[in-house]
Amino acid sequence: MANDFFGQIDPPQRLLMGPGPVNVHPRVLRAMAADMLGQFDPEMTTYMNETMALYRQVFMTQNRWTFLVDGTARAGIEAALVSLVEPGSKILIVRAGRFGLLLSEIAERIGAEICTIDLPWGEVATLEQIEEALIAHRPQVFACIHGDTSTTMAQPLEGVGALCRKYDVLSYVDATATLGGMPVAVDAWGVDVVSGGLQKCMGGPPGSAPITISDRAAEHIMARRHVEAGIRSGDMANGSRARIPSNYFDLALVMDYWSEKRLNHHTEATTMLYGAREAARVMLEEGLDARFARHKAAGAAMVAGLRAMGLKVFGNDAYRMTNVTGVWIPEGVEGERVRQRMRDDFGIEIGTAFGPLAGKIWRIGAMGYNAKKHNVLLTLGALETCLAAEGYAVKRGAGVDAALATCQN
Amino acid sequence: MANDFFGQIDPPQRLLMGPGPVNVHPRVLRAMAADMLGQFDPEMTTYMNETMALYRQVFMTQNRWTFLVDGTARAGIEAALVSLVEPGSKILIVRAGRFGLLLSEIAERIGAEICTIDLPWGEVATLEQIEEALIAHRPQVFACIHGDTSTTMAQPLEGVGALCRKYDVLSYVDATATLGGMPVAVDAWGVDVVSGGLQKCMGGPPGSAPITISDRAAEHIMARRHVEAGIRSGDMANGSRARIPSNYFDLALVMDYWSEKRLNHHTEATTMLYGAREAARVMLEEGLDARFARHKAAGAAMVAGLRAMGLKVFGNDAYRMTNVTGVWIPEGVEGERVRQRMRDDFGIEIGTAFGPLAGKIWRIGAMGYNAKKHNVLLTLGALETCLAAEGYAVKRGAGVDAALATCQN
Numbered sequence: 001m002a003n004d005f006f007g008q009i010d011p012p013q014r015l016l017m018g019p020g021p022v023n024v025h026p027r028v029l030r031a032m033a034a035d036m037l038g039q040f041d042p043e044m045t046t047y048m049n050e051t052m053a054l055y056r057q058v059f060m061t062q063n064r065w066t067f068l069v070d071g072t073a074r075a076g077i078e079a080a081l082v083s084l085v086e087p088g089s090k091i092l093i094v095r096a097g098r099f100g101l102l103l104s105e106i107a108e109r110i111g112a113e114i115c116t117i118d119l120p121w122g123e124v125a126t127l128e129q130i131e132e133a134l135i136a137h138r139p140q141v142f143a144c145i146h147g148d149t150s151t152t153m154a155q156p157l158e159g160v161g162a163l164c165r166k167y168d169v170l171s172y173v174d175a176t177a178t179l180g181g182m183p184v185a186v187d188a189w190g191v192d193v194v195s196g197g198l199q200k201c202m203g204g205p206p207g208s209a210p211i212t213i214s215d216r217a218a219e220h221i222m223a224r225r226h227v228e229a230g231i232r233s234g235d236m237a238n239g240s241r242a243r244i245p246s247n248y249f250d251l252a253l254v255m256d257y258w259s260e261k262r263l264n265h266h267t268e269a270t271t272m273l274y275g276a277r278e279a280a281r282v283m284l285e286e287g288l289d290a291r292f293a294r295h296k297a298a299g300a301a302m303v304a305g306l307r308a309m310g311l312k313v314f315g316n317d318a319y320r321m322t323n324v325t326g327v328w329i330p331e332g333v334e335g336e337r338v339r340q341r342m343r344d345d346f347g348i349e350i351g352t353a354f355g356p357l358a359g360k361i362w363r364i365g366a367m368g369y370n371a372k373k374h375n376v377l378l379t380l381g382a383l384e385t386c387l388a389a390e391g392y393a394v395k396r397g398a399g400v401d402a403a404l405a406t407c408q409n
Numbered sequence: 410m411a412n413d414f415f416g417q418i419d420p421p422q423r424l425l426m427g428p429g430p431v432n433v434h435p436r437v438l439r440a441m442a443a444d445m446l447g448q449f450d451p452e453m454t455t456y457m458n459e460t461m462a463l464y465r466q467v468f469m470t471q472n473r474w475t476f477l478v479d480g481t482a483r484a485g486i487e488a489a490l491v492s493l494v495e496p497g498s499k500i501l502i503v504r505a506g507r508f509g510l511l512l513s514e515i516a517e518r519i520g521a522e523i524c525t526i527d528l529p530w531g532e533v534a535t536l537e538q539i540e541e542a543l544i545a546h547r548p549q550v551f552a553c554i555h556g557d558t559s560t561t562m563a564q565p566l567e568g569v570g571a572l573c574r575k576y577d578v579l580s581y582v583d584a585t586a587t588l589g590g591m592p593v594a595v596d597a598w599g600v601d602v603v604s605g606g607l608q609k610c611m612g613g614p615p616g617s618a619p620i621t622i623s624d625r626a627a628e629h630i631m632a633r634r635h636v637e638a639g640i641r642s643g644d645m646a647n648g649s650r651a652r653i654p655s656n657y658f659d660l661a662l663v664m665d666y667w668s669e670k671r672l673n674h675h676t677e678a679t680t681m682l683y684g685a686r687e688a689a690r691v692m693l694e695e696g697l698d699a700r701f702a703r704h705k706a707a708g709a710a711m712v713a714g715l716r717a718m719g720l721k722v723f724g725n726d727a728y729r730m731t732n733v734t735g736v737w738i739p740e741g742v743e744g745e746r747v748r749q750r751m752r753d754d755f756g757i758e759i760g761t762a763f764g765p766l767a768g769k770i771w772r773i774g775a776m777g778y779n780a781k782k783h784n785v786l787l788t789l790g791a792l793e794t795c796l797a798a799e800g801y802a803v804k805r806g807a808g809v810d811a812a813l814a815t816c817q818n
Binding site: 004005006009012021029031033035038047050053070071072078098101102110197205207229244245267268270271272277280281284285 | 414415417419421423427429430431432433438439440441442443444446447448450452453456459463466479480481487491507508510511513515518519559606614615638639640652656658673674675676678679680681683684686687689694752758763764
C-alpha cells in the first residue's frame with residue numbers, strides 16, 4: 001500500500017553548474033523550515049516590511065515599492081509587463097535571445113503594439129540603436145533583458161534609463177539571471193521597473209520574484225487600480241486608466257497588500273518569503289562588492305579553464321555575464337552524452353541550450369552559493385575527463401591549471 | 410551594521426485557528442529543506458510525475474492532467490479561468506461570498522460576458538437554480554466556489570457536472586478551502602477543472618496551487634495553445650482557438666511542461682513542489698476517509714462548544730464547511746479586541762471577516778494539521794476567557810465540556 005505514496009523527498013547529491021536553478025544556500029533552506037504566521041499578524045507584516053528594505057539594497061535603489069511577486073521569475077516579468085503596458089499601447093523590446101522573445105510573447109498576449117530591436121542571439125543593443133528606435137517608434141514602454149542566460153550575454157544598461165526618460169518612456173528590465181551576481185543598479189540606471197528571481201545568483205529556490213518599481217511607474221500603475229468588489233469600501237476609488245487584464249498580476253493590488261493598507265489580495269507565500277528574506281540577508285552580509293567580485297572571479301576562472309582546454313567560448317568577452325559561460329560543443333562531440341557523463345560520473349549538472357544555439361553550446365554556470373573556485377575547478381576537471389572519454393584531444397590538467405592560475409593573480 | 414539586515418526568521422509559536430494559512434505539518438517543512446535538482450533531471454521529472462499521481466488521489470480523479478500551478482491558490486483560479494474562458498464568451502458564476510465575487514472579477518478582466526446567480530452571503534445555489542440559469546444564459550463556462558471561507562459555507566456539487574455536460578458547458582470549481590478536508594470528488598461530481606491550495610486543509614504553506622483538468626477541458630485548452638517563439642520547433646502547431654491572454658497562466662504551455670514533452674516554460678518552484686508532494690503523501694497515508702472524518706469531528710466539536718458558550722453560529726448547518734466555522738460576535742463585544750487577547754494571551758489566531766460580514770462574525774478554523782480535538786478544546790477555553798474579560802456572560806467551562814462530549818460520542 002505504501003507504494004502508492006512513493007518515498008520521501010531525497011534528491012541525489014548534485015552540484016548544479018547549469019544556468020539555474022543552482023544549489024541553495026543552506027541558511028536559506030533552514031529559514032524556510034520555520035512555521036507559518038497569520039498573514040496580517042504584526043510579526044508577518046514586519047517580515048514583509050523587512051523584506052522590502054532588504055531588496056531595496058539588493059536592487060541598489062531607494063524605490064519605496066520593492067517587494068515580491070508570488071510565482072517564479074517569469075511571474076515577475078508578466079506582472080511587470082501586464083501592469084505597465086496598456087492594451088493597444090506601444091512597447092519597444094530588445095530581442096537578442098530567448099528571453100527577449102519571451103517579452104514580446106507576453107506583450108502580444110496583452111494586446112500591445114510591438115516594435116523591436118532584433119539582433120542575432122548573443123549580441124547586445126547599443127545606446128545609439130536604442131535611441132534611434134525610441135525616436136522611430138515613440139513607444140510608451142521600453143523592455144529588455146539584463147542577462148539573457150540563453151546567450152550568456154549581459155545588455156549594458158548605463159544611460160538607458162535617462163534615454164527612456166528623455167523620450168517619456170517607461171522602462172522595464174528583467175534581471176532574473178543577474179540579480180545577486182552582477183550589479184543591478186536600478187537607481188543608477190534610472191530604469192523604472194526591474195524584476196528578478198531567487199534561483200540563480202541569489203542562491204535561493206525558484207518560486208518568488210523580487211520586483212522594484214519607481215514612483216513614476218507606480219503612479220502609472222495606480223492609475224489602473226481596480227479594487228475587488230468583495231473587499232471594496234467607500235473610500236477606494238478606481239483609477240482612470242485601462243484596467244489591468246490580470247487580477248493576480250495587478251501590481252496596484254499587490255502594492256495595496258504590501259502597503260500599510262494591507263488590503264487583502266493573495267495569501268503571501270510565507271515559506272518563499274522566508275527564503276527570499278534570508279537570501280537577501282546572506283547577500284548583504286557578504287557585501288554587494290564582494291559578492292559581485294566572487295561571481296566575476298569564478299566566471300573568469302571558468303572562461304580561462306575552458307579556453308586552456310582548447311574550447312571556444314561563445315560570444316563577446318566585452319558583454320559576457322560573469323555567472324554563466326556559453327561554450328561551443330567541439331565538432332565530433334555529442335553534447336548530450338557529455339552532459340550525461342558529467343551527471344552520472346561526477347554528479348555535476350551543466351546546461352544545454354535553446355533555439356538557434358540548441359545542440360551547439362553548453363551553458364556552464366557558477367551562480368550564487370556555487371560561484372566559488374572549488375566548484376569551477378571540480379567542474380573543469382570533470383569536463384576534461386568526459387571530453388577525453390568522447391575522444392576529444394584535450395591536454396590533461398590544462399583547464400584546471402589555467403583556472404587555478406586566474407585565482408592566484 | 411548587522412542591524413541593516415535584521416534578525417533570523419524566528420516566528421513566535423502560534424496556533425493558527427483562522428481560515429488559513431494554518432500551521433504546516435512538520436513533515437512538509439522537513440521535505441522542503443531538501444536541496445535543488447536541475448529542472449529536467451530525471452530525479453526532478455520523476456518527482457513531478459509522482460506529484461501528478463498523488464494529486465489524482467487527492468482530487469479523487471483519473472484525470473491525466475493533474476499538476477501544480479506555481480503561485481498561491483489565487484494563481485490556480487486565474488490559470489483555470491484564463492485558460493477556459495475566451496474573451497467575449499459567456500461565463501455563469503455563482504456569487505454568494507467574497508470568492509464568488511473574485512471569480513467574476515477575474516472573468517471581467519478576461520473580457521468575458523458575465524452572468525451570475527447572486528445570493529446573499531452564506532447561501533448556496535440549488536441544482537434547480539443552476540439549471541435555470543444554464544438554460545436562461547447558455548454560457549460556455551460555469552464557475553463556482555466549493556467552500557467559501559468568507560461565509561464558511563460549502564456549495565453542494567453532486568449533479569453539477571452532469572448538468573453542465575447536459576448543456577455542453579465546461580465547469581470550474583475552486584476548492585482552495587476544502588481540498589484535503591472535505592471530499593473534493595472531481596470525477597463523481599463530473600466537473601471539468603478544479604483547483605486548490607496547500608495552506609488550508611492540505612497542511613502545507615501557501616504558494617502552490619494543485620489543479621486537475623478533465624480530458625474534454627484539456628482539449629479545449631490545447632486548442633488555444635501557442636508555443637513561445639524562443640523554443641518553438643517545426644512540429645509544434647498552434648491551436649485554432651483564441652490565444653490565452655496570459656503566458657504564465659497558459660495551461661496549454663504548463664501541460665506541455667508537465668508532459669513527456671517537457672517543453673520549457675517557467676522553472677518549476679522546486680521547494681514548493683517538494684512541499685506539495687509531501688502534503689499529499691501525509692494526507693494519503695492518513696487515508697481520505699479518516700482525514701475527512703477528522704475534520705468533521707473537529708468542526709462539530711467547535712460548533713457544539715461555541716453554542717454551549719451561548720454564541721450564535723453563522724449560516725445553515727446543512728451547508729456548513731467542516732473545517733471553518735463562522736460565529737456571530739455577541740453584542741457589546743469588540744471583535745478585534747477579542748482576537749488580540751486570543752493572540753497576546755494564548756498565542757492563538759482566529760479570523761476576522763470580509764465585506765458584509767466584516768466586524769460581525771469571527772471565523773474559526775480547524776484545518777489540516779490543526780484539525781484535532783486538543784486544538785479545538787484549547788481554542789474554546791481561550792475564547793471563553795477572552796469573552797469573559799470583555800464582560801460577556803459565559804458559563805465557565807461549558808464550551809470545552811460540550812466540545813469534549815461530542816468527541817466521546
